[in-house]
Amino acid sequence: MTDAQPTSKSTPKSEQTRTLILETALGLFRERGYDKTTMRAIAQEAGVSVGSAYYYFSSKEHLVQGFYHRIAAEHRAAVRSVLDTETSLEKRFAGVLLAWLDIAEPYHEFAAQFFKNAADPESPLSPFSPESEPARQEVVAVHREVLAGARTKVPAELEESFPDLMWLSQMGLVLYWVFDRSQGRERSRRLAERGARLTARGIVLSRFRVLRPLVHDLHDLFADLLPGMAQTAARRKDRRSGEGEGEERGNGGRESAGSGR
Amino acid sequence: MTDAQPTSKSTPKSEQTRTLILETALGLFRERGYDKTTMRAIAQEAGVSVGSAYYYFSSKEHLVQGFYHRIAAEHRAAVRSVLDTETSLEKRFAGVLLAWLDIAEPYHEFAAQFFKNAADPESPLSPFSPESEPARQEVVAVHREVLAGARTKVPAELEESFPDLMWLSQMGLVLYWVFDRSQGRERSRRLAERGARLTARGIVLSRFRVLRPLVHDLHDLFADLLPGMAQTAARRKDRRSGEGEGEERGNGGRESAGSGR
Numbered sequence: 001m002t003d004a005q006p007t008s009k010s011t012p013k014s015e016q017t018r019t020l021i022l023e024t025a026l027g028l029f030r031e032r033g034y035d036k037t038t039m040r041a042i043a044q045e046a047g048v049s050v051g052s053a054y055y056y057f058s059s060k061e062h063l064v065q066g067f068y069h070r071i072a073a074e075h076r077a078a079v080r081s082v083l084d085t086e087t088s089l090e091k092r093f094a095g096v097l098l099a100w101l102d103i104a105e106p107y108h109e110f111a112a113q114f115f116k117n118a119a120d121p122e123s124p125l126s127p128f129s130p131e132s133e134p135a136r137q138e139v140v141a142v143h144r145e146v147l148a149g150a151r152t153k154v155p156a157e158l159e160e161s162f163p164d165l166m167w168l169s170q171m172g173l174v175l176y177w178v179f180d181r182s183q184g185r186e187r188s189r190r191l192a193e194r195g196a197r198l199t200a201r202g203i204v205l206s207r208f209r210v211l212r213p214l215v216h217d218l219h220d221l222f223a224d225l226l227p228g229m230a231q232t233a234a235r236r237k238d239r240r241s242g243e244g245e246g247e248e249r250g251n252g253g254r255e256s257a258g259s260g261r
Numbered sequence: 262m263t264d265a266q267p268t269s270k271s272t273p274k275s276e277q278t279r280t281l282i283l284e285t286a287l288g289l290f291r292e293r294g295y296d297k298t299t300m301r302a303i304a305q306e307a308g309v310s311v312g313s314a315y316y317y318f319s320s321k322e323h324l325v326q327g328f329y330h331r332i333a334a335e336h337r338a339a340v341r342s343v344l345d346t347e348t349s350l351e352k353r354f355a356g357v358l359l360a361w362l363d364i365a366e367p368y369h370e371f372a373a374q375f376f377k378n379a380a381d382p383e384s385p386l387s388p389f390s391p392e393s394e395p396a397r398q399e400v401v402a403v404h405r406e407v408l409a410g411a412r413t414k415v416p417a418e419l420e421e422s423f424p425d426l427m428w429l430s431q432m433g434l435v436l437y438w439v440f441d442r443s444q445g446r447e448r449s450r451r452l453a454e455r456g457a458r459l460t461a462r463g464i465v466l467s468r469f470r471v472l473r474p475l476v477h478d479l480h481d482l483f484a485d486l487l488p489g490m491a492q493t494a495a496r497r498k499d500r501r502s503g504e505g506e507g508e509e510r511g512n513g514g515r516e517s518a519g520s521g522r
Binding site for chain 1: 377381383452
């Protein structure tokens with residue numbers, strides 16, 4: 001309860017403490033709600049000092065970002081099997097969405113409660129916020145891989161737009177899932193499957209040139225109007241022109257490639 | 262404060278009382294929040310008996326539905342000029358969306374507060390709920406008129422799907438607007454204009470037969486997965502087969518038809 005610094009900073013030990021704090025926080029958020037849980041209560045429940053808790057997560061918002069990264073990491077692991085073996089675009093996308101539903105299920109109750117904190121796009125907890133960009137980019141990278149490994153080839157000019165739009169449609173699914181009370185989230189699963197089918201067909205149709213401006217405009221509209229997306233769009237543009245400068249982006253370590261037009 | 266019945270039921274007087282109660286409720290919702298406002302407090306503030314308040318609105322939810330109808334009626338009046346004179350699909354749709362933003366502006370603060378009550382699609386306050394169907398149908402009817410009076414002709418097979426999807430895109434705008442803190446809602450206005458342009462172009466492209474199944478599937482997906490929409494879809498289907506039976510849809514008393522298969 002005193003303000004002592006964490007006693008050890010060695011990686012595995014500190015990683016354990018970090019995980020302990022995160023787990024404890026999620027437990028309390030679930031029990032008491034996000035708003036009513038203080039950093040002090042989290043530290044107390046985890047058996048660490050308040051200073052230690054703040055050392056690992058400088059605010060409750062950072063705990064939530066930690067949670068987003070954890071979900072993204074579990075998700076990345078869970079999609080390996082489908083992404084390594086499946087070549088149908090529809091099945092790859094559906095597999096990724098269904099895997100997300102599985103991973104997120106233990107947090108469903110928390111998500112429903114937490115929704116009011118994350119729904120405001122200007123909240124740092126919103127998936128659209130600049131603060132959420134690292135976690136968002138981890139997920140967008142998965143969608144990039146969904147496309148890259150599919151038999152369906154995508155016009156080069158849309159290679160960067162589709163993964164963002166796929167992420168956006170995943171957010172639509174998340175919104176639906178938050179309020180889904182059906183047994184086994186059966187309705188969300190149907191939305192994932194049918195949404196994947198629709199999206200895949202839409203992507204296939206992008207071989208018609210007449211449709212491409214529509215995709216660009218849709219993408220630009222979101223990039224312009226959602227607070228955290230403008231940065232992403234700008235970076236994307238740089239990447240396209242600056243090619244292969246191996247810019248590092250830490251967390252997520254996804255990257256590179258690009259291949260140009 | 263006693264449980265007296267309303268003293269007069271004559272139309273203009275009772276209409277006045279109804280309006281008074283609704284206005285008072287909206288004022289209190291704005292001041293104290295929806296959850297903290299009781300029917301008793303509304304009656305007291307309006308200077309009517311609790312019994313009278315319940316006579317006009319059997320619950321707070323009914324007050325909100327009354328509010329939705331009022332907004333829809335004001336909106337219908339506000340779009341007349343653009344719908345009577347403009348023939349460009351894009352301008353008609355943009356005009357309708359912009360008019361909604363104007364009408365709704367005085368309620369912006371309330372909407373942001375109220376959002377958490379209406380976001381759950383299973384809440385009777387959700388725009389997707391069966392309870393909201395009458396108000397929803399009033400708005401869908403406006404979108405049907407947007408299409409019907411435009412130079413752009415829509416394939417007959419999509420005439421019933423587009424107005425629902427246009428309504429759905431309006432709900433996307435509403436969601437964005439709720440959280441929009443920009444000066445003069447300038448960002449929402451841009452979304453309305455650019456969204457209208459995109460939608461109009463999408464509708465124009467539906468002349469390509471290859472795209473039509475996508476529109477049908479998108480529509481069916483929403484109809485199946487959103488709680489209040491299934492009914493709407495069924496009624497629509499009936500109407501298409503039962504044609505021209507002159508079904509009335511006045512405030513709330515929509516309905517009838519049915520015809521079943």
